[in-house]
Amino acid sequence: MFIVPEKEIAALVTRKDNFDAVEQVFASMAGGSAYNFPVIREAIGHADALYGFKSGFDRAALNLGLKSGGYWPGNAEKGLTNHQSTVFLFDADTGKCRAVVGGNLLTALRTAAAAAVSVAHLARKDSKVLGMIGAGHQATFQLQAVAEQRNFEKVVAWNRTSEKLASLQNVADDLGLPFESVSLDELGAQADVIVTIVSSQAAILNDAQVKPGTHIACMGTDTKGKQEVDANLVARATVFTDEIAQSISIGEAQHAIADGSLKQADISEIGAVINGDHPGRTSDDEVTLFDGTGVGLQDLAVASKVVDLAIEKGIAIEVDF
Ligand code: NAD
Numbered sequence: 001m002f003i004v005p006e007k008e009i010a011a012l013v014t015r016k017d018n019f020d021a022v023e024q025v026f027a028s029m030a031g032g033s034a035y036n037f038p039v040i041r042e043a044i045g046h047a048d049a050l051y052g053f054k055s056g057f058d059r060a061a062l063n064l065g066l067k068s069g070g071y072w073p074g075n076a077e078k079g080l081t082n083h084q085s086t087v088f089l090f091d092a093d094t095g096k097c098r099a100v101v102g103g104n105l106l107t108a109l110r111t112a113a114a115a116a117v118s119v120a121h122l123a124r125k126d127s128k129v130l131g132m133i134g135a136g137h138q139a140t141f142q143l144q145a146v147a148e149q150r151n152f153e154k155v156v157a158w159n160r161t162s163e164k165l166a167s168l169q170n171v172a173d174d175l176g177l178p179f180e181s182v183s184l185d186e187l188g189a190q191a192d193v194i195v196t197i198v199s200s201q202a203a204i205l206n207d208a209q210v211k212p213g214t215h216i217a218c219m220g221t222d223t224k225g226k227q228e229v230d231a232n233l234v235a236r237a238t239v240f241t242d243e244i245a246q247s248i249s250i251g252e253a254q255h256a257i258a259d260g261s262l263k264q265a266d267i268s269e270i271g272a273v274i275n276g277d278h279p280g281r282t283s284d285d286e287v288t289l290f291d292g293t294g295v296g297l298q299d300l301a302v303a304s305k306v307v308d309l310a311i312e313k314g315i316a317i318e319v320d321f
Pocket of ligand 1: 107111133134135136137138139159160161197198199200201202204219220221222226292293294295
Protein backbone atom coordinates (compact mmCIF):
# COMPACT_ATOMS: atom_id res chain seq x y z
CA MET A 1 0.00 0.00 0.00
CA PHE A 2 1.20 3.51 -0.77
CA ILE A 3 0.86 6.72 1.21
CA VAL A 4 1.05 10.11 -0.49
CA PRO A 5 1.23 12.85 2.18
CA GLU A 6 -0.68 16.09 1.76
CA LYS A 7 2.54 18.16 1.59
CA GLU A 8 3.80 16.33 -1.53
CA ILE A 9 0.73 16.85 -3.69
CA ALA A 10 1.20 20.46 -4.84
CA ALA A 11 4.41 19.57 -6.67
CA LEU A 12 3.07 16.34 -8.17
CA VAL A 13 0.04 17.13 -10.32
CA THR A 14 -0.43 19.80 -12.95
CA ARG A 15 -3.71 21.57 -13.68
CA LYS A 16 -3.77 19.65 -16.98
CA ASP A 17 -3.55 16.35 -15.07
CA ASN A 18 -6.53 17.39 -12.94
CA PHE A 19 -8.51 18.67 -15.91
CA ASP A 20 -7.95 15.45 -17.87
CA ALA A 21 -8.83 13.23 -14.88
CA VAL A 22 -12.05 15.12 -14.12
CA GLU A 23 -13.09 15.39 -17.78
CA GLN A 24 -12.54 11.66 -18.20
CA VAL A 25 -14.55 10.67 -15.14
CA PHE A 26 -17.46 12.97 -16.06
CA ALA A 27 -17.51 11.24 -19.45
CA SER A 28 -17.48 7.80 -17.78
CA MET A 29 -20.33 8.82 -15.45
CA ALA A 30 -22.49 9.91 -18.39
CA GLY A 31 -21.52 6.77 -20.30
CA GLY A 32 -22.68 4.60 -17.39
CA SER A 33 -19.30 3.05 -16.59
CA ALA A 34 -18.70 5.08 -13.41
CA TYR A 35 -21.08 5.74 -10.58
CA ASN A 36 -21.11 7.39 -7.16
CA PHE A 37 -22.45 5.64 -4.10
CA PRO A 38 -24.84 7.46 -1.73
CA VAL A 39 -23.12 10.23 0.22
CA ILE A 40 -22.94 10.03 4.02
CA ARG A 41 -22.68 13.29 5.98
CA GLU A 42 -23.37 13.46 9.71
CA ALA A 43 -23.02 15.91 12.58
CA ILE A 44 -21.03 13.71 14.96
CA GLY A 45 -21.93 15.54 18.16
CA HIS A 46 -18.28 16.24 18.96
CA ALA A 47 -16.13 19.31 18.23
CA ASP A 48 -19.10 20.72 16.25
CA ALA A 49 -17.82 18.55 13.42
CA LEU A 50 -19.57 17.43 10.26
CA TYR A 51 -18.10 14.14 9.06
CA GLY A 52 -18.86 11.93 6.09
CA PHE A 53 -17.68 10.14 3.00
CA LYS A 54 -18.13 10.24 -0.73
CA SER A 55 -17.37 7.07 -2.62
CA GLY A 56 -17.75 5.42 -5.99
CA PHE A 57 -16.37 3.13 -8.66
CA ASP A 58 -15.10 3.97 -12.11
CA ARG A 59 -15.15 0.65 -13.98
CA ALA A 60 -13.29 2.08 -16.95
CA ALA A 61 -10.35 3.48 -14.96
CA LEU A 62 -10.72 0.86 -12.18
CA ASN A 63 -10.79 3.60 -9.53
CA LEU A 64 -12.55 2.31 -6.43
CA GLY A 65 -12.53 4.13 -3.14
CA LEU A 66 -13.73 6.97 -0.99
CA LYS A 67 -12.94 10.41 0.32
CA SER A 68 -13.54 10.67 4.02
CA GLY A 69 -13.54 13.83 6.06
CA GLY A 70 -15.58 16.90 6.77
CA TYR A 71 -15.59 20.21 8.58
CA TRP A 72 -14.11 20.95 12.02
CA PRO A 73 -14.87 24.62 12.80
CA GLY A 74 -12.39 24.77 15.70
CA ASN A 75 -9.40 23.74 13.58
CA ALA A 76 -8.31 27.25 12.56
CA GLU A 77 -7.46 28.04 16.22
CA LYS A 78 -5.20 24.98 16.22
CA GLY A 79 -3.42 26.12 13.06
CA LEU A 80 -5.22 23.52 10.95
CA THR A 81 -7.55 23.79 7.96
CA ASN A 82 -11.22 23.54 8.98
CA HIS A 83 -11.97 21.26 6.02
CA GLN A 84 -10.10 17.96 6.46
CA SER A 85 -10.18 15.01 4.08
CA THR A 86 -8.28 11.88 3.10
CA VAL A 87 -8.75 9.70 0.01
CA PHE A 88 -8.55 5.90 0.22
CA LEU A 89 -8.13 3.91 -3.00
CA PHE A 90 -8.72 0.17 -3.24
CA ASP A 91 -7.57 -2.43 -5.74
CA ALA A 92 -10.74 -3.15 -7.76
CA ASP A 93 -9.63 -6.76 -8.38
CA THR A 94 -8.83 -7.72 -4.78
CA GLY A 95 -10.32 -5.09 -2.44
CA LYS A 96 -6.92 -4.51 -0.86
CA CYS A 97 -6.16 -0.90 0.09
CA ARG A 98 -3.97 0.50 -2.66
CA ALA A 99 -3.27 3.97 -1.36
CA VAL A 100 -4.00 6.67 1.20
CA VAL A 101 -3.73 10.19 -0.16
CA GLY A 102 -4.06 13.61 1.51
CA GLY A 103 -7.36 15.05 0.27
CA ASN A 104 -7.33 18.72 1.24
CA LEU A 105 -5.52 20.27 -1.72
CA LEU A 106 -7.00 17.64 -4.03
CA THR A 107 -10.51 18.87 -3.15
CA ALA A 108 -9.66 22.39 -4.26
CA LEU A 109 -7.91 21.15 -7.41
CA ARG A 110 -10.67 18.80 -8.52
CA THR A 111 -13.35 21.43 -7.85
CA ALA A 112 -11.46 23.98 -9.92
CA ALA A 113 -10.93 21.39 -12.65
CA ALA A 114 -14.70 20.76 -12.82
CA ALA A 115 -15.40 24.46 -13.45
CA ALA A 116 -12.61 24.52 -16.03
CA VAL A 117 -14.08 21.48 -17.83
CA SER A 118 -17.45 23.24 -17.96
CA VAL A 119 -15.90 26.37 -19.42
CA ALA A 120 -13.93 24.35 -21.98
CA HIS A 121 -17.10 22.63 -23.21
CA LEU A 122 -19.82 25.26 -22.75
CA ALA A 123 -18.47 28.84 -22.80
CA ARG A 124 -18.48 30.86 -26.00
CA LYS A 125 -15.14 30.53 -27.76
CA ASP A 126 -14.86 34.34 -27.96
CA SER A 127 -15.30 34.86 -24.19
CA LYS A 128 -13.11 37.79 -23.10
CA VAL A 129 -14.13 38.77 -19.56
CA LEU A 130 -14.05 36.38 -16.62
CA GLY A 131 -16.24 37.25 -13.63
CA MET A 132 -15.48 35.81 -10.18
CA ILE A 133 -18.02 35.86 -7.33
CA GLY A 134 -16.44 34.85 -4.03
CA ALA A 135 -12.92 35.19 -2.64
CA GLY A 136 -12.61 32.41 -0.08
CA HIS A 137 -10.25 29.45 0.02
CA GLN A 138 -11.50 27.86 -3.24
CA ALA A 139 -11.66 31.02 -5.34
CA THR A 140 -7.99 31.36 -6.32
CA PHE A 141 -7.90 27.75 -7.52
CA GLN A 142 -11.01 28.40 -9.60
CA LEU A 143 -9.50 31.50 -11.17
CA GLN A 144 -6.25 29.75 -12.07
CA ALA A 145 -7.98 26.76 -13.67
CA VAL A 146 -10.71 28.64 -15.53
CA ALA A 147 -8.50 31.47 -16.79
CA GLU A 148 -6.56 29.11 -19.05
CA GLN A 149 -9.66 27.82 -20.88
CA ARG A 150 -10.26 30.92 -23.02
CA ASN A 151 -8.27 33.94 -24.21
CA PHE A 152 -9.54 36.13 -21.39
CA GLU A 153 -8.51 39.78 -21.48
CA LYS A 154 -9.75 40.83 -18.04
CA VAL A 155 -10.98 39.56 -14.66
CA VAL A 156 -13.82 41.31 -12.83
CA ALA A 157 -14.64 40.19 -9.31
CA TRP A 158 -17.07 40.67 -6.44
CA ASN A 159 -16.94 39.50 -2.85
CA ARG A 160 -19.09 40.37 0.18
CA THR A 161 -16.00 41.92 1.77
CA SER A 162 -13.99 43.50 -1.03
CA GLU A 163 -10.66 43.50 0.89
CA LYS A 164 -10.54 39.70 0.48
CA LEU A 165 -10.32 40.20 -3.30
CA ALA A 166 -6.58 40.87 -2.91
CA SER A 167 -5.88 37.12 -3.18
CA LEU A 168 -7.69 36.98 -6.52
CA GLN A 169 -5.93 40.13 -7.72
CA ASN A 170 -2.57 38.45 -7.00
CA VAL A 171 -3.53 35.49 -9.18
CA ALA A 172 -4.74 37.79 -11.96
CA ASP A 173 -1.47 39.75 -11.72
CA ASP A 174 0.52 36.52 -12.04
CA LEU A 175 -1.56 35.61 -15.10
CA GLY A 176 -0.96 39.06 -16.59
CA LEU A 177 -4.70 39.83 -16.61
CA PRO A 178 -6.10 43.24 -15.67
CA PHE A 179 -8.25 42.95 -12.53
CA GLU A 180 -11.21 45.07 -11.40
CA SER A 181 -13.31 44.93 -8.24
CA VAL A 182 -16.87 45.64 -9.42
CA SER A 183 -20.52 45.65 -8.33
CA LEU A 184 -22.66 42.63 -9.21
CA ASP A 185 -24.47 44.73 -11.86
CA GLU A 186 -21.14 45.60 -13.49
CA LEU A 187 -19.91 42.03 -13.20
CA GLY A 188 -22.98 40.62 -14.97
CA ALA A 189 -22.88 43.31 -17.65
CA GLN A 190 -19.23 42.63 -18.49
CA ALA A 191 -18.56 38.94 -17.87
CA ASP A 192 -18.80 36.30 -20.59
CA VAL A 193 -17.97 33.58 -18.06
CA ILE A 194 -18.96 33.78 -14.38
CA VAL A 195 -17.73 31.47 -11.61
CA THR A 196 -19.65 31.58 -8.33
CA ILE A 197 -17.82 30.05 -5.37
CA VAL A 198 -19.50 31.28 -2.19
CA SER A 199 -21.08 29.71 0.83
CA SER A 200 -24.44 31.46 0.82
CA GLN A 201 -28.00 30.58 1.82
CA ALA A 202 -29.63 33.11 -0.56
CA ALA A 203 -29.17 34.14 -4.19
CA ILE A 204 -26.37 36.66 -4.76
CA LEU A 205 -26.59 37.04 -8.54
CA ASN A 206 -29.95 37.91 -10.11
CA ASP A 207 -31.34 36.82 -13.45
CA ALA A 208 -31.56 40.41 -14.75
CA GLN A 209 -27.84 40.97 -14.04
CA VAL A 210 -26.70 38.28 -16.50
CA LYS A 211 -26.37 39.08 -20.21
CA PRO A 212 -27.27 36.65 -23.02
CA GLY A 213 -24.52 34.24 -24.03
CA THR A 214 -22.93 34.00 -20.57
CA HIS A 215 -21.63 30.72 -19.18
CA ILE A 216 -21.98 30.42 -15.40
CA ALA A 217 -20.22 27.79 -13.31
CA CYS A 218 -22.00 27.58 -9.95
CA MET A 219 -19.50 25.79 -7.72
CA GLY A 220 -20.40 26.78 -4.16
CA THR A 221 -23.77 25.09 -3.63
CA ASP A 222 -23.15 21.57 -2.39
CA THR A 223 -25.71 21.24 0.44
CA LYS A 224 -29.46 21.51 0.83
CA GLY A 225 -30.39 25.14 1.54
CA LYS A 226 -27.35 26.79 -0.04
CA GLN A 227 -27.90 29.11 -3.03
CA GLU A 228 -25.71 31.37 -5.18
CA VAL A 229 -27.95 32.54 -8.05
CA ASP A 230 -31.60 33.41 -8.61
CA ALA A 231 -33.79 30.38 -9.38
CA ASN A 232 -35.14 32.35 -12.41
CA LEU A 233 -31.62 32.43 -13.81
CA VAL A 234 -31.32 28.66 -13.45
CA ALA A 235 -34.71 28.23 -15.15
CA ARG A 236 -33.64 30.54 -18.03
CA ALA A 237 -30.31 28.77 -18.57
CA THR A 238 -29.50 25.51 -20.28
CA VAL A 239 -28.42 23.55 -17.22
CA PHE A 240 -25.59 21.00 -17.04
CA THR A 241 -24.24 19.23 -14.02
CA ASP A 242 -21.79 16.62 -12.82
CA GLU A 243 -24.55 14.39 -11.39
CA ILE A 244 -28.28 15.00 -11.79
CA ALA A 245 -29.29 13.35 -8.49
CA GLN A 246 -27.06 15.80 -6.59
CA SER A 247 -27.99 18.79 -8.74
CA ILE A 248 -31.70 18.53 -7.90
CA SER A 249 -31.20 17.79 -4.20
CA ILE A 250 -28.08 19.62 -2.96
CA GLY A 251 -26.94 21.62 -5.99
CA GLU A 252 -27.83 25.03 -7.38
CA ALA A 253 -30.79 23.56 -9.30
CA GLN A 254 -32.53 22.50 -6.06
CA HIS A 255 -34.42 25.84 -5.80
CA ALA A 256 -35.70 25.99 -9.40
CA ILE A 257 -36.70 22.33 -9.09
CA ALA A 258 -38.54 23.08 -5.82
CA ASP A 259 -40.48 26.04 -7.28
CA GLY A 260 -41.35 24.06 -10.42
CA SER A 261 -39.59 26.39 -12.89
CA LEU A 262 -37.07 23.68 -13.85
CA LYS A 263 -37.67 20.00 -14.43
CA GLN A 264 -35.19 17.23 -13.83
CA ALA A 265 -35.47 16.32 -17.52
CA ASP A 266 -34.17 19.82 -18.39
CA ILE A 267 -30.79 19.08 -16.73
CA SER A 268 -28.04 17.31 -18.67
CA GLU A 269 -24.85 15.71 -17.50
CA ILE A 270 -21.74 17.54 -18.68
CA GLY A 271 -20.31 14.11 -19.46
CA ALA A 272 -22.86 13.77 -22.27
CA VAL A 273 -21.37 16.90 -23.89
CA ILE A 274 -17.84 15.52 -23.42
CA ASN A 275 -18.94 12.20 -24.99
CA GLY A 276 -20.56 14.00 -27.93
CA ASP A 277 -24.04 12.75 -26.96
CA HIS A 278 -25.31 16.28 -26.22
CA PRO A 279 -24.56 19.31 -28.41
CA GLY A 280 -23.87 21.55 -25.39
CA ARG A 281 -24.24 25.26 -26.23
CA THR A 282 -26.24 25.71 -29.43
CA SER A 283 -26.26 29.51 -29.83
CA ASP A 284 -24.25 32.60 -28.91
CA ASP A 285 -27.24 34.04 -27.03
CA GLU A 286 -27.87 31.03 -24.84
CA VAL A 287 -27.04 31.20 -21.13
CA THR A 288 -25.38 27.95 -20.06
CA LEU A 289 -25.07 27.03 -16.40
CA PHE A 290 -22.94 24.29 -14.87
CA ASP A 291 -24.16 23.12 -11.49
CA GLY A 292 -20.94 21.71 -10.00
CA THR A 293 -22.03 19.79 -6.92
CA GLY A 294 -18.81 17.81 -6.37
CA VAL A 295 -18.78 14.03 -6.59
CA GLY A 296 -16.58 11.40 -4.97
CA LEU A 297 -15.45 10.08 -8.36
CA GLN A 298 -13.69 13.40 -9.02
CA ASP A 299 -11.65 12.85 -5.86
CA LEU A 300 -10.79 9.28 -6.83
CA ALA A 301 -9.79 10.35 -10.34
CA VAL A 302 -7.31 13.01 -9.23
CA ALA A 303 -6.06 10.91 -6.30
CA SER A 304 -5.33 7.99 -8.61
CA LYS A 305 -3.30 10.27 -10.88
CA VAL A 306 -1.39 11.56 -7.84
CA VAL A 307 -0.56 8.02 -6.72
CA ASP A 308 0.69 7.04 -10.20
CA LEU A 309 2.91 10.12 -10.33
CA ALA A 310 4.15 9.68 -6.75
CA ILE A 311 5.17 6.08 -7.47
CA GLU A 312 6.85 7.11 -10.73
CA LYS A 313 8.82 9.88 -8.96
CA GLY A 314 9.74 7.75 -5.93
CA ILE A 315 7.78 9.99 -3.55
CA ALA A 316 5.07 7.51 -2.53
CA ILE A 317 5.74 5.85 0.84
CA GLU A 318 5.27 2.10 0.52
CA VAL A 319 4.05 0.20 3.59
CA ASP A 320 3.37 -3.48 4.05
CA PHE A 321 -0.31 -3.67 4.94
P1 NAD B 1 -14.62 29.94 2.35
O1 NAD B 1 -15.29 29.85 3.67
O2 NAD B 1 -13.14 30.01 2.30
O3 NAD B 1 -15.19 31.22 1.56
C1 NAD B 1 -16.57 31.49 1.55
C2 NAD B 1 -16.90 32.55 0.53
O4 NAD B 1 -18.32 32.75 0.54
C3 NAD B 1 -16.27 33.90 0.81
O5 NAD B 1 -16.02 34.53 -0.43
C4 NAD B 1 -17.38 34.64 1.56
O6 NAD B 1 -17.28 36.04 1.45
C5 NAD B 1 -18.59 34.13 0.81
N1 NAD B 1 -19.85 34.20 1.57
C6 NAD B 1 -20.16 33.50 2.68
N2 NAD B 1 -21.42 33.81 3.05
C7 NAD B 1 -21.90 34.69 2.16
C8 NAD B 1 -23.13 35.38 2.00
N3 NAD B 1 -24.14 35.19 2.85
N4 NAD B 1 -23.28 36.21 0.95
C9 NAD B 1 -22.26 36.40 0.09
N5 NAD B 1 -21.07 35.77 0.18
C10 NAD B 1 -20.91 34.94 1.21
O7 NAD B 1 -15.19 28.72 1.50
P2 NAD B 1 -14.50 27.98 0.26
O8 NAD B 1 -13.66 26.88 0.76
O9 NAD B 1 -13.93 28.98 -0.68
O10 NAD B 1 -15.80 27.29 -0.39
C11 NAD B 1 -16.80 28.08 -1.01
C12 NAD B 1 -18.03 27.23 -1.23
O11 NAD B 1 -17.72 26.16 -2.12
C13 NAD B 1 -18.57 26.56 0.04
O12 NAD B 1 -19.97 26.63 0.01
C14 NAD B 1 -18.11 25.12 -0.08
O13 NAD B 1 -18.92 24.22 0.61
C15 NAD B 1 -18.21 24.94 -1.59
N6 NAD B 1 -17.43 23.86 -2.16
C16 NAD B 1 -17.97 23.19 -3.21
C17 NAD B 1 -17.27 22.16 -3.81
C18 NAD B 1 -17.85 21.45 -5.00
O14 NAD B 1 -17.32 20.42 -5.41
N7 NAD B 1 -18.89 21.96 -5.60
C19 NAD B 1 -16.01 21.80 -3.31
C20 NAD B 1 -15.46 22.51 -2.25
C21 NAD B 1 -16.18 23.55 -1.69
